[in-house]
Amino acid sequence: MTRSSRLAVAAFIAAFALLALLLAGQIPSRHVKGDPGPQALPIAVAALVLIGAVAAMIGETRPRSSGAEPWQQALGIGAGTVAFLLLLPVLGFVISAALFLIGASLYLDSRRRIGPATRLLTGVGFPLALWWIFSRLLDVSLPRGLMGF
Amino acid sequence: MEPLLQGLAFVLQPTTLLWIVVGDIVGIFIGALPGLTATMGLALFLPVTIQIDSLTAISLLLGLYFGAVTGASIPAVLFGIPGNPNAIATVFDGLPMARKGQAGIALGGAVIASFIGGLMSTAALLAASPALARFSLLFGPAEYFSLAVASLTIIASVSGSSLLRGVVMGAIGVLLATVGIDTMTGVRRFTFDNPFLASGIGLVPVLIGMFGITQALDDAARSRDLHQIVTQQLGRLFPSLRQLLGMWRIILESSWIGTFIGLLPGAGASVAVVLAYERAKQISPRPEEFGTGRLEGVIAPEVANNACIGGGLIPTFTLALPAEAAAVPILAALVIHGVTPGPLLFTSQPHFIYAIIFAMIVANVTTCIFQLGGIRVFIKALSVPPTLMPPLVILLSVLGAYALNGWMYDAVVAVAAGILGFILKRAGYPLIPLILGLVLGPMMESEFRRMMIITGGDMTVFVTRPLSLLLLAAGAGSLIRQLVHQRRLAQRGAVSP
Numbered sequence: 001m002t003r004s005s006r007l008a009v010a011a012f013i014a015a016f017a018l019l020a021l022l023l024a025g026q027i028p029s030r031h032v033k034g035d036p037g038p039q040a041l042p043i044a045v046a047a048l049v050l051i052g053a054v055a056a057m058i059g060e061t062r063p064r065s066s067g068a069e070p071w072q073q074a075l076g077i078g079a080g081t082v083a084f085l086l087l088l089p090v091l092g093f094v095i096s097a098a099l100f101l102i103g104a105s106l107y108l109d110s111r112r113r114i115g116p117a118t119r120l121l122t123g124v125g126f127p128l129a130l131w132w133i134f135s136r137l138l139d140v141s142l143p144r145g146l147m148g149f
Numbered sequence: 150m151e152p153l154l155q156g157l158a159f160v161l162q163p164t165t166l167l168w169i170v171v172g173d174i175v176g177i178f179i180g181a182l183p184g185l186t187a188t189m190g191l192a193l194f195l196p197v198t199i200q201i202d203s204l205t206a207i208s209l210l211l212g213l214y215f216g217a218v219t220g221a222s223i224p225a226v227l228f229g230i231p232g233n234p235n236a237i238a239t240v241f242d243g244l245p246m247a248r249k250g251q252a253g254i255a256l257g258g259a260v261i262a263s264f265i266g267g268l269m270s271t272a273a274l275l276a277a278s279p280a281l282a283r284f285s286l287l288f289g290p291a292e293y294f295s296l297a298v299a300s301l302t303i304i305a306s307v308s309g310s311s312l313l314r315g316v317v318m319g320a321i322g323v324l325l326a327t328v329g330i331d332t333m334t335g336v337r338r339f340t341f342d343n344p345f346l347a348s349g350i351g352l353v354p355v356l357i358g359m360f361g362i363t364q365a366l367d368d369a370a371r372s373r374d375l376h377q378i379v380t381q382q383l384g385r386l387f388p389s390l391r392q393l394l395g396m397w398r399i400i401l402e403s404s405w406i407g408t409f410i411g412l413l414p415g416a417g418a419s420v421a422v423v424l425a426y427e428r429a430k431q432i433s434p435r436p437e438e439f440g441t442g443r444l445e446g447v448i449a450p451e452v453a454n455n456a457c458i459g460g461g462l463i464p465t466f467t468l469a470l471p472a473e474a475a476a477v478p479i480l481a482a483l484v485i486h487g488v489t490p491g492p493l494l495f496t497s498q499p500h501f502i503y504a505i506i507f508a509m510i511v512a513n514v515t516t517c518i519f520q521l522g523g524i525r526v527f528i529k530a531l532s533v534p535p536t537l538m539p540p541l542v543i544l545l546s547v548l549g550a551y552a553l554n555g556w557m558y559d560a561v562v563a564v565a566a567g568i569l570g571f572i573l574k575r576a577g578y579p580l581i582p583l584i585l586g587l588v589l590g591p592m593m594e595s596e597f598r599r600m601m602i603i604t605g606g607d608m609t610v611f612v613t614r615p616l617s618l619l620l621l622a623a624g625a626g627s628l629i630r631q632l633v634h635q636r637r638l639a640q641r642g643a644v645s646p
Contacts, residue, residue: 001575001576030334032602034601035598039338042339046324049317049321052317056314070371074369077539077543078366080540081564081568084547101540105536126541
């Protein structure tokens with residue numbers, strides 16, 4: 001990660017801590033004698049995070065070596081995961097999981113090492129097997145979606 | 150002698166043995182599936198036990214418990230996802246071992262370590278129950294608070310290269326643990342009138358996200374290496390006897406750590422495994438190689454997590470105080486069957502206690518046999534096309550999080566934790582302190598406030614009680630040691646603050 005990216009992450013943590021600190025200050029102070037109350041720990045740890053994040057931001061202003069690591073593929077898969085999550089209640093587990101698996105493997109397998117038959121078999125077979133294990137064996141109800149499974 | 154033989158005779162009955170085996174197999178299966186926890190499996194099987202007698206019921210649950218704890222090492226090693234929180238530390242070296250083509254040794258070593266840990270803690274239960282139960286009573290709110298602070302500071306100081314980032318992550322974990330309804334006053338904190346947020350941020354979805362999804366995104370980013378990751382030679386399946394004997398001290402200390410931490414209600418196996426891992430790192434002649442695929446890094450936490458079972462059952466049976474969440478269904482099974490747990494159980498029904506101890510020994514042996522026998526089947530999972538691995542891990546993680554309560558909320562938390570975990574990891578922030586903060590935050594807060602109510606706000610109690618002072622000193626010592634270490638490295642220009 002570049003220095004500016006690390007600085008952005010530290011700034012994000014600082015902003016998160018500041019928001020938490022402001023919200024923690026609004027927690028009603030309801031407590032018995034001796035008890036510091038429900039707002040004490042959130043205020044203390046949010047302040048600690050804020051101080052630490054600001055210190056990290058200052059630290060990032062100093063030059064240090066940084067190795068460039070690839071991340072573009074992770075961005076695509078991350079976006080695919082969010083799409084899978086959004087489709088899950090609409091299409092149901094089996095269809096959305098099959099779409100996610102096939103789509104993500106096509107995205108990652110740019111050299112097409114996996115044949116279409118294997119991809120289809122794994123992409124459909126794995127969600128079906130999981131659906132059977134969870135729904136039938138463990139009695140865990142998975143999102144059904146419009147198709148009913 | 151007669152109660153001992155009665156207990157042994159009971160466990161050797163075919164029906165009891167069969168139920169233990171059923172529990173084992175189901176347990177390994179549950180442990181191997183990310184998101185399905187031992188606690189969940191035990192709770193799901195509780196209704197089954199109502200139909201059978203009390204001792205068989207407890208034997209079944211013990212089989213399931215040992216199976217689930219041991220089985221959690223399978224996804225930890227093969228996919229980098231701990232099947233249960235108690236397999237957190239198994240990932241550190243288990244996954245790198247699998248990537249070096251040593252998945253067999255890691256999995257075989259994990260099972261053998263679990264077997265040893267389980268047996269040692271069973272022996273502890275047999276030998277020291279009454280005395281250990283008395284010692285656990287020394288832990289009051291002050292000691293529990295200090296234990297949580299010490300665990301967090303030790304982990305924050307040893308995770309990653311930056312003490313500052315470790316502390317920040319630990320504090321974020323504690324902050325996230327405060328989301329939800331305050332148990333002491335009923336006040337809502339950071340809930341924004343959302344009913345799901347009122348139930349808090351679940352540990353398991355965050356853990357699944359930060360271990361499963363973060364790892365999968367990391368693998369996807371390095372997809373050029375993916376083919377190499379999963380198709381290398383597996384190597385031999387078991388560590389050699391010489392390797393195991395060479396780790397006698399690590400095994401012994403890890404089983405002691407596991408039994409002791411397991412004994413302390415609220416501390417839990419996830420604390421024990423991390424402490425055992427760190428201790429193994431200290432003992433090892435090559436600590437710098439930890440995290441790169443050292444067998445000791447798998448053995449230590451696996452000994453400790455199974456040792457926690459025996460340790461955790463001591464206060465459950467002797468004080469009716471479940472040390473771990475997973476012990477709650479076992480306690481419930483006792484009560485359902487009309488058995489009153491407590492110190493009197495050891496004198497009024499000694500054959501019952503001996504039967505349970507023998508059932509634990511049998512469950513240990515059968516878990517070892519079934520998991521070792523099934524290792525090759527589980528390793529076949531590595532033959533899945535490599536570019537399918539990251540999406541498969543994500544799919545299992547989302548499914549595992551969803552299956553906890555049947556809530557999309559948990560799946561959303563897992564995905565959010567996974568994506569944030571990936572970004573934080575890339576920026577050099579260690580994830581373990583955050584997870585431990587989430588685990589220990591509630592205990593830290595409730596014990597601190599309880600102590601404050603008892604003393605009327607006098608904070609000196611944490612340093613005037615010897616055990617509490619000792620624990621805080623251990624945490625402070627770890628911070629200072631890491632600070633000095635980093636200062637030396639910074640002088641050489643090797644690390645950021």
